[in-house]
Amino acid sequence: MLVATTEFRPVFSAFDLDADGKISAAELRLCMKAALGEDMSVEDAEALVSSADADGDGLLDEQEFTKLVQLETGEEGRGGLREVFGMYEMKGEGCITPASLKRMLSKLGSHQDIDECQAMICRFDLDGDGVISFEEFKIMMDA
Structure with a gap:
């Protein structure tokens, strides 16, 4: 797909x-x-x-x-998907937060404000906890 x-x-x-x-x-x-x-x-x-x-x-x-x-990020590349997730996650938290997303995008030269990052996360935050877990990240990547 x-x-x-x-x-x-x-x-x-x-x-x-x-x-x-x-x-x-x-x-x-x-x-x-x-x-x-x-x-x-x-x-x-x-x-x-x-x-x-x-x-x-x-x-x-x-x-x-x-x-x-x-x-x-295909089935053979799930380890690569974990690496990509790790780039964006809040260290030690195991999830992508608005702050960690903002930090990583900023490192990559895309300056988003915290509200934009929250909106990006909200689209794929299936359990409503305000962060993206690895399981939600996998679903997002397969969307």
Whole structure:
């Protein structure tokens, strides 16, 4: 199932550092460094981009980025999904809070206010506790 691109628009925008509507391997590397604190090699970033680059321009547009996220979060990639969740969760809490979402989006260059983050969380907060658990995150990613 192809995930609607609008669900990933804030993440895409955060990775698209120069706001040109495309994500380069260099932008991907920078965001992965900011998000995970780990260096991704040039070769790995280029391979990841080329794995979803349908038009062959060496860049990911929003549709290609969504395809990549879908591939990385498929059944085989559930460990990758846990890593993505870990980027956004409040350390030690096991959930994504409005503050932790705001902090991570800010690190990625997308500055949202706390109300916008609460609204983003509210859309997928199935139990109404004001945060996103890993189970809710999995449902959100499969939406």
